[in-house]
Amino acid sequence: MQLWLIPILPLAGFLINGLFGRRFSKAVVNTFAIGSVVLAFLWVLKTLSGLGGLPGTYTEHYFTWIQSGALSIGADFSVDRLTAVMLLVVTGIGSLIHIYAIGYMAHEGGYYRFFAYLNLFMFFMLTLVLAANYLVLFVGWEGVGLCSYLLIGFYFDKKIATDAGNKAFIVNRIGDFGFSLAMFLIFRQFGSLDFAHVFAQAPAAPVGLLTLIGVLLMFGACGKSAQIPLYVWLPDAMAGPTPVSALIHAATMVTAGVYMTARSWVIYTHAPIAMDVIAYIGIATAFVAATIGLAQNDIKKVFAYSTVSQLGYMFVGVGCGAFSAGIYHLMTHAFFKALLFLGAGAVIHSLSGEQDMRKMGGLGTRIPWTCGVMFCASLAIAGFPFTSGFFSKDAILLAADHRAPWLYWVGVFTAGMTAFYVFRAFFMTFFGRYRGHEHHPHESPPVMLVPLVILAVLSLAGGYLFKIPDFLHTVFPPVEATEELGPMAVASAAGLLGIALAYLMYVLKPGIPDSIASGAKGIYTLIYNKYFVDEIYDAVVVKPLVGGSRIILWKGADAGLIDGIVNGIGARAKGVGGVLRLAQSGNTRSYATWVAFGSVLVIFFMAVAGVLR
Amino acid sequence: MDLIVFLVFAVIAVVAAINVVVQRHPISSAVSLIGVMGSLAVLYLLLGAEFIAAAQVIVYAGAVMVLFVFVIMLLNAGTETRTGRSFIASLLGVPVLAALLAMLAYFTARIYPRGTEVRFGGFRGGTAEAVGRALFTTYLLPFEITSILILIAIVGAIVLARKELE
Amino acid sequence: MDSFIVISLIKIFVVFGALMTILAYLQWVERKVIAHIQVRPGPYRVGPHGLLQPLADVIKLITKEDLVPPYVNKVLYLAAPFLAITMALLSISVIPFGPAIQVGGYQTWMQLTDLNIGVLFILAVSSMGVYGIALAGWSSNNKYALLGGLRSSAQMISYELPLSLAIAAPLLVSNTLSLRKLVDTQDGWLWNWNLFHGWQYVSFIIFLIAAFAETNRVPFDLPEAENELVAGFHTEYSSMKFASFFMAEYANMITVSCMATLLFLGGWVAPWPAAYGSGYVPVAIFAAAGVIMLFHGLHPARRRDRLTFLPFGLILLLAAAVFLVPLTQSALLPLFWFCAKTGAILFLFIWIRGTLPRFRYDQLMQFAWKFLFPVAMLNLLVTGLVVAVFS
């Protein structure tokens, strides 16, 4: 079925734009960049329709990539229903965001560079999704990390952007360290990295080892999917262009951790402790991020913490054994969070770069289309009944309820907070009085609005249109939780309550927030400053590391030991060379004499050794 | 008859070779070397290598040595001057050479006792046809590679010896 | 075994004697022909029509003082002419003049020795001929001689390449390196000759041009360009040593003419088979020449020639009669055709000397490397291809 065409198309776009884009006009860059991604999307559709119902796994082997001893890694791609969902989400939403970016990036420098990176990201993301073994997946994993770094630091003349890029890259390395260890363990235990092989043998493996593997894999997923304790990079990543935030840091890349965890479900189902850890980390992340989100004023920061929080939900779903619910939420989240970011981007675009919500307000009448789609997205994330978020979030909460009631209640509370802070942002942006300085907020061009509208439709109806748990029943074990009306109603009610509270505080009585902030100053400062996590990390991890490196590694090991060894070797070599130098007389006849002498010796030793009979 | 031919030309070869080494003037050495090559060609004929004998004269004596003579004439190289710079060569040279010759002679005599004898016509596989056939079948690849070698040598020689264009 | 040696010795003496005579008289012929081209009589005083002129020259050269100039490298100065004449004469030894003949019960070839690699031998020996000239030029310790020697050796090396390539083409057609078998493959009619049969016109022309250069003949006689280099490499030579170089040049001319005959013109083979009367051609020619001689000798207006023309007319008639004797026919007929063809080419040499001016040196080298060599290469390639396709 030529699966390889799917990632290769964006790669071709990357190569063409990256190598020659400097000389292309924007129209040509657009043609290659968007064309390649849309073609990839169409090719996905054709492939999936060609594969029919996809009851099992369809694998393609291209060549043996690494052959070393017992290690044999093939460049293999495979497709099952899970992959199909991911492929559609990545290429579909990717296409929409690419189209959107035409409008958004129209006035930015480095136009071709942006699209080249974006295409490269698509290539790696599709490789990650299509991979049939952990190593190919890891290639995509690292590749999307690289693209994330490049795109966060896209405005490389801003220090904050490059710092954010570095932070994302370094924090991800920590997670990748766990992933690598997990891969080593997998290879050691199973002798292979192929999914099929590993999962077939996993049930027979010792539980302790599986737990270790699971936790290490989860550690990698925490890095990529911004979970506690490695979530700190994602809010900073908002320094990149907004389409990047939407595509990479909301819809696709950050969900790679969830995807990978779901992909390894066999390992997790045999390692219950690891699953618990995932669930606990997920719920903690969801809760903490939601609280931070309550007090942020930067519109993109709000959605960034919201993303972290929603990813935490997905982890809860996966950790509770409801893998399909996690993927379900992954998809709906891709719809509405992409829409939220793109809408925020449209707002920022219309205000010529203003991101502070305190300088917005009253935009509902000036940019009605943007307002409308943002409303749809906010409803979806708040879990308003029968929007997409409602279905997926309820599926997760039901699984959590089945697992442990306290998980469910924390989840519900977080859902309420989510609804609150999303609508807080919505109301602060679109209601009330305009507080900004830009005189003519303008509606976005159609090229930006059309993707927004499509995503709005998906946000509202996506959960109903694509019943992921039903579709994935061949992949994952059945979820024991049944649909219960009670918990569903409670969760919906929490969402509605949050919305109402936000309406009360930010539309009806705008004075309340300030009084709360001054009333509970301690808590407010705490969450406004994100629990001082960055500062704690800096004090606990970064400073000692830098200091230790300076004293021990640099002064001690490098200057003392390594330089000493190197200089010592140099001095020895010089000494030996001084002796040997005598032989290098520069006189050809002397050399010839030595050669003749040497050949005499060779003959002599040959005779002694008996070679000459 | 064969013995006489061998002795005559072997003696010529050795005397000429000694002359190559002891003559002070390069052109005398060159002429002596031509003598060595010519007598070796006759010995090749004796060993049944008629093609190689012809090639020896054409290539070695007729082309390579002409180049040598040419360069000697071009540079107008005079008799060499004595400059005893190589302590090693004067110290080790004679003993090493004596040892080399002694060892070669000793092992030749030990490995090849007087059993095999050479007589003219004892080997008929050295005709131009036989050599050509082997050259263009079994040894085609090395043969073709030598053509590349020669091409490189031509280019190298031209580049080295051309007048500076700048 | 003994008879082989005896016969070989006899053959060596015969060939050497004949060759020396021919060398001497070739020079006479050359002077005469050029004189007639330039509308003057040429040597006329020594003997009838200057026929004894070569003898006089030889006597003069032998009796001349053999001068060795000072400051020359004695050994090489003396060795150079010897080397030149030796190499020139050596190549004659493998050239066959005719087929096998019966002499008193012994069958032998009209050839000193046959080698499987005859052609290669000639190439090898002719390549050694360079040394005679180069060493002569160098050892003379004279700048004109040195320049002449350098020019000559460079010229010979350069033209040896197209020469060898031009020789290789007919060899491909005939599929042998033995000169005798080469002739055998061209037996029969005129169109069996390699020149016509193998379409070797290009090779033939290249061979002739390169042969002129190899023998340092006009228009390639740069080493002896009088107005630039006095007399080139043999400026310092006199007496018999000078004669050696002179003889070497003519011997080389004869060698290349023989080569051309053998390679392209069918050697000793008659243009058409004896069955169609080719055997009577020499008879007719000699008889006609004799009759004309007699006619002029009896002419009252040419009383001075009566003494020479009448005897020579009779000798020619006798020769015509000898060609009619069946016993000698078998030996003489091939020899006649061989000499006729070789003589024609030698005449071409002389003719061109009397006609063409001399090349400039850079033109000479450019012509060799930039035109003649590629053409010869291409010619060999095409010939090889044709032979490979049609055999």
Next chain:
Amino acid sequence: MMGQVPLSWFLMLSAVLFSLGVAGFIFRRNIITMFMSIELILNAVNLTFITFAYERQQVAGHLLAFFVMVVAAAEAAVGLAIILTIFKNRGTLNIDELNSMKN
């Protein structure tokens, strides 16, 4: 008549020529002469090849000698060009004075 030649004599001759070549290379100071000594060495080796070809009754030895000749020709062309260049730049052919690699 004792008409045949022992095979080893050829090899002995080769050894003698080889040693003479080495001697020339070591004791002569003129680059051209040294180069000619190398040619002498190659010739000596060629003689052994031809001799062994006779002993084994195989044509391979001849081919080896042939290739040696080809290499020698190429080597002579390049080597003499180098010598010309050296002479042009340094004005000497004495190997003892060509020691700029020292120091």
